[in-house]
Amino acid sequence: MLKVFHKRLESVAKPTVLALGFGLVLVLGGVDYISGTELSFAVFYTAPIMLAGWYGGGRVGLTVALVSAAVWVLCDLAEGNQYSHELIPVWNTLARLGFFLIILRLLLTVRKTLEQEQSLADTDALTGLANRRFFVEQVERERLRFERQLEPFTIVYIDLDGFKYVNDHFGHDGGDELLETVADSLQQHVRASDLVARLGGDEFAVLLPLSDKAAAGVVIDKLNRQGLAAMAARGWPVTFSIGAVSFIRPMHSARDMIKAVDDLMYQIKKSGKNNLMHRVWPPAA
Ligand SMILES: Nc1nc2c(ncn2[C@@H]2O[C@H](COP(=O)(O)OP(=O)(O)OP(=O)(O)O)[C@@H](O)[C@H]2O)c(=O)[nH]1
Incomplete structure (x- = not known):
């Protein structure tokens, strides 16, 4: 339940998060007013701020924090609280705002750290490309998307x-430099919506969404040509064994699909290397 809620909010636009934050603050203010002066609502006022900060970012969180502090003091005044000095409500507002800002700041730091950790977990440390884990996840997403949109895609x-x-x-440093050069070359010659990954060692993969055999064939030829040119330019005697499958219908799992493409690449390895084989799945399609 919470997961569904979280996923929904992750994809919601900032103005909607802001509106949701305002709405919650107003509801809280109403309940705070109706319940009178005896019940404390301090901790509840932080909820809309945390929600707005987490899903909408710093500015949205700050705006909701300001509105929360204002609504809280308005409730105090509307409830008829008496103060020994006229500046006390101002002081209270600033103190509450300070408290909200500290909470917001901590929350944004946690969120940023989590994002950085997530990004590290998805990335190959040497090349900065996606790693195998992330690639498999994205192939699985593409496979599931296919079931709704029936658009072919290609794995290389x-x-x-x-x-x-x-x-x-x-x-080893020379080897690392070569791997980085291959990564740059692949990355440079695909679209931003395509995904390039280093699966490990000297193995790379590319996911080309919305690509049938004809469209993918053009890209694969280009990747091969440009890659070979980059190797030749540095005097590295390295070529590429490439297997590619354009899926007109997906297999049962992302791993099955990646294995099918790996098997094809392996056939090239066995038959003399420096070549490419591109098939369509299922074969009769
Ligand atoms: N420099 C460097 N080398 C790596 C890295 N990861 C794996 N390797 C090395 O990459 C090599 C891969 O071995 P192979 O796949 O047999 O290399 P190959 O000469 O391309 O062999 P074929 O694929 O049969 O042509 C091994 O020597 C690994 O030690 C890395 O991150 N950096």
């Missing part, structure tokens, strides 16, 4: 040929 599996030679002759 690229394994370097002769990478060990570079490691042995240019050192």
Whole structure:
């Protein structure tokens, strides 16, 4: 239940989060007023601020914090609270606002840290590309999306040929530099909506959403040509074994689909490397 709520709010636009925050503050203010001066509502006022800050960001959180502090003091005044000095309500408002801002600040820091950790968990440390885990997740998303939209997509599996030679002759740092060059070259020649990943060692993969065999074929040829050119420019004797499958219908799982493409790439390896094989699934389609 909470998960569904969280997912919904993650995709909601900032103005809607702001409106939701305002709405909650007004409801709280109403309940605070009706319940009189004896019941404390302090902790409840932080809820809309946290919600607004988490899902809407700093500015939305700050706006709701200001409105919360204002509504709280208006409730106090409307309830007929008596103060020994006219500046006390002002002081109370500022103190409450300070408290709200500290909560908001802590919350935003937690959110940022979580986002950074999430991003690290999804990323290959050397190349900055997506890692295997994230790639499998995205293929699974694409597979599920297919069931609604019936749009074909293509998975490309690229394994370097002769990478060990570079490691042995240019050192591990030279090998790392080559992997980064391949990553840059792949990234540069796909669309922003495509996903390039390093699956491990010298294995890369590309997910091309909304791509049938013809559309993907053009991209794969370009990736191969540009990659070879980048290797030649640095004098690295490395080529690519590439397997690709355009899915007209998805398989049962993302792992099955990635394995099918890996198997195809492996056939290239066995038959002499430096080549590409591109199929459609299912074969009769
Ligand atoms: N520099 C570097 N080397 C790595 C990294 N990860 C794996 N390797 C090395 O990559 C090499 C991969 O081995 P192979 O797949 O046999 O290399 P290859 O020469 O391309 O072999 P084929 O695929 O059969 O052509 C191994 O020597 C690993 O030690 C890394 O992050 N950096």
